[in-house]
Amino acid sequence: MPKSWTSGGFELHLDLEPGVGRRAALERSLREAIRSGRLAAGTQLPSSRALAADLGLSRGTVVQAYEQLLAEGYLTSRSRTHTEVAAVPGARVRTQLRSATNFSVPYDLAPGNPDVSQFPRSTWASALRHAVTIAADEDLRYGDPRGHPQLRRALADYLGRVRGVRISSQAIVVCTGFTNGLRLIAAALRDRGGRVMAVEDYGLPFHVDAIEHAGLRTETVRLDDDGLVVDELPNADAVLVTASHQLPWGTRLHPARRGALVDWARDNNAIVVEDDYDGEFRYDRQPIGAIQGLAPEHVIYAGTASKSLAPAMRMAWLAVPERLLEPIVQIRLLSERQCPTFEQLALAQLVDGGGLDRHLRRMRTHYRKRRDFLLDALATSVPQVRPIGIAAGLHVTLLLPDGTRDDDIRAVLADHGVGAHPLSDYARAGTAPPGLVIGYATPPGHAFPAAVQALVTALAKLV
Amino acid sequence: MPKSWTSGGFELHLDLEPGVGRRAALERSLREAIRSGRLAAGTQLPSSRALAADLGLSRGTVVQAYEQLLAEGYLTSRSRTHTEVAAVPGARVRTQLRSATNFSVPYDLAPGNPDVSQFPRSTWASALRHAVTIAADEDLRYGDPRGHPQLRRALADYLGRVRGVRISSQAIVVCTGFTNGLRLIAAALRDRGGRVMAVEDYGLPFHVDAIEHAGLRTETVRLDDDGLVVDELPNADAVLVTASHQLPWGTRLHPARRGALVDWARDNNAIVVEDDYDGEFRYDRQPIGAIQGLAPEHVIYAGTASKSLAPAMRMAWLAVPERLLEPIVQIRLLSERQCPTFEQLALAQLVDGGGLDRHLRRMRTHYRKRRDFLLDALATSVPQVRPIGIAAGLHVTLLLPDGTRDDDIRAVLADHGVGAHPLSDYARAGTAPPGLVIGYATPPGHAFPAAVQALVTALAKLV
Known part of the structure; x- marks a missing residue:
């Protein structure tokens, strides 16, 4: 040789x-x-x-x-x-080798990120080490496209316990973030002849892009103070809804509307896609359970670790009705096969061992204090702005006095180094009232009071 | 409150x-x-x-x-x-919580998996812990859809050094396995008006499925002993090729054909997708470099950790020509955004610190011994079967005597508990000669001699 x-x-x-x-x-x-x-x-x-x-x-x-x-x-x-x-x-x-740092505004109050400075690093490092140690050799090969059975079991228990979701671990699909899950859903509906997914008339623009790139059209449905106006739903194959905390308005879907939404899905043989992006965070009372619990055969529940832990983990999960499971799994196989296994085993340990519960409790206190601090500062200094929505999640939306122009909002925010989005950035149809969407979770603790001060100063210029 | x-x-x-x-x-x-x-x-x-x-x-x-x-x-x-x-x-x-075990045949010689019992667990656990420790807070937020800059830099260096790839770290896209990358490529080509991707007339069936599900047609191109018959390439937007070690034949693309393939791509303004799935494993001489090095503007190089480390890591990478980078990144954003960050930082450390090189050297010796052992056993006991292809990769293809029927192959393999695939499973057009594709990497060390013995016994029944 x-x-x-x-x-x-x-x-x-x-x-x-x-x-x-x-x-x-x-x-x-x-x-x-x-x-x-x-x-x-x-x-x-x-x-x-x-x-x-x-x-x-x-x-x-x-x-x-x-x-x-x-x-x-x-x-x-x-x-x-x-x-x-x-x-x-x-x-x-x-x-x-060195850590990269991103360019960002001095006072980052744009919604979307949790306070990653609170990420439970040592807990997660331990869970990962444990996962690498205990994984069977077979776990290192190609695996189940739905995700590792241990994580699916842990999530089925967790979602039932915490969010009222009724699902077998067999019907959970672990995915790399909600957008990934939304793409899988849209492509599966399209493969089965679907054409339209209804969306709330305010939301994240890239969700519409993801749905449409996967081959469905979108139609927008109006919101009011009670959330999605279910009566106005079009003839659609599915509807995407942020029921527990509307993004960006911060409202919750009224209980009567929840029932009506489920009835609509039954009557139209349609699917409700429940984007429960921040469902674990409610500050004044116990969160209302997921809509999925009302009609597991008509709702795809989608949860994520992006807000509860960190977006960079790229971990989310779908609870999928029986009839859509196989189509979604097929697309999964042809798209990315499965999520990384060690991270799945680590998350299973975090969920089963109560580590996620402990982290959520800690973060709930943390964010509730921030929300109170922010709202107190606003009430004191710029009482003309009106916070709307329920005490939940990681963002609050402020309505500004009539006549405030988006151009002014953008200019004044830029002048004061504040990162936040005008409400109009989320509008899909028609015009938005003057408003601002504030993510109060993003700044690390030492920077939060200064960020709020900068925001208040900027708002004082606007009102 | x-x-x-x-x-x-x-x-x-x-x-x-x-x-x-x-x-x-x-x-x-x-x-x-x-x-x-x-x-x-x-x-x-x-x-x-x-x-x-x-x-x-x-x-x-x-x-x-x-x-x-x-x-x-x-x-x-x-x-x-x-x-x-x-x-x-x-x-x-x-x-x-417990480790799951997969159902599998007693003697698993199906190709596709490396010997995961050799996965460098303690090295990887350390790299992950280091990654969780050193990651900047910003790294835990939403990040660059191409992948973390540290990993892209590490891969650009590694691919240039080991595989002769010429690429800037700006043009590397980290993805969750080769199939994920192939989908991104096919969808990007389709979005730019592409219609056809040519494929070798033997290969993995799910690659064709992934390409077609993304919206392109495939056309098969004949292989001979020198690899893809480049003269017969159709008018296509791209061609998928396993140049360094054809899957399943085990041949390499002849140097003259490499040049002709690049010329075809230039003349047709087409893209060569170079699936370098096991390019690091050659046992008799230094591997030939990637085709990409000949024409970086016309070749997408695709590498993966699935064979060098483990499939369950879901880590692969594309080196993308300038003009396709933005379309691929756009689809990335709408599909899964990015890969998990901690795993990317850990892999960057493994590559930069030489840990991957050390692992590859060790595995190369390991697999070469296995290949020699297998071929010796075959030559001694069933000299009528003819191994083909170069001394490389994790599989060898055996041609069986004319007249051996696929039905017989499947039945005898099943009787002896041997997992391996008839060559015909990889045929896309026409009929395959009687043959067998053997993955000699999969069994753990203690099981390998028995697996080879079972295979030899089964083959003795067939010839």
């Missing part, structure tokens, strides 16, 4: 040009790789012994080639055994 | 029916939740104090309701403070 080309050191791919001497070919190949940036400055080369074995050359040939390139400045050497690519003018520099 | 409903213990959602006494309503609600299976046997209830606070009831009311349900057998109590749901006939049982 020939000697393996992999005898030691870092790996390196080189093509040696035929028809020239081996040493010259090696030198040219290395020069080209360095000049083109394929080998970046700082990359460590294999030992001359290893590279010689890899390429089937004598060690002397490699040593001579290395020495030539050292002399030419392409390589640099910190010791007899450490040769690395030098910083050649124009070539690429190998960037050291 | 009212007292929070979240004062302690596990969380529990209950709806109290109006119009009956509070204690009766609580009892009914608990009974219904247990009987319906929403609260599974073994679920721990909140303390009476906590539940009373949550529901706005007196503690005595909750204590009485608990006592009533204990008496009725719906609840059980291990101590004064621990009340849990009892195993009620017909109700759901809460399954304890």
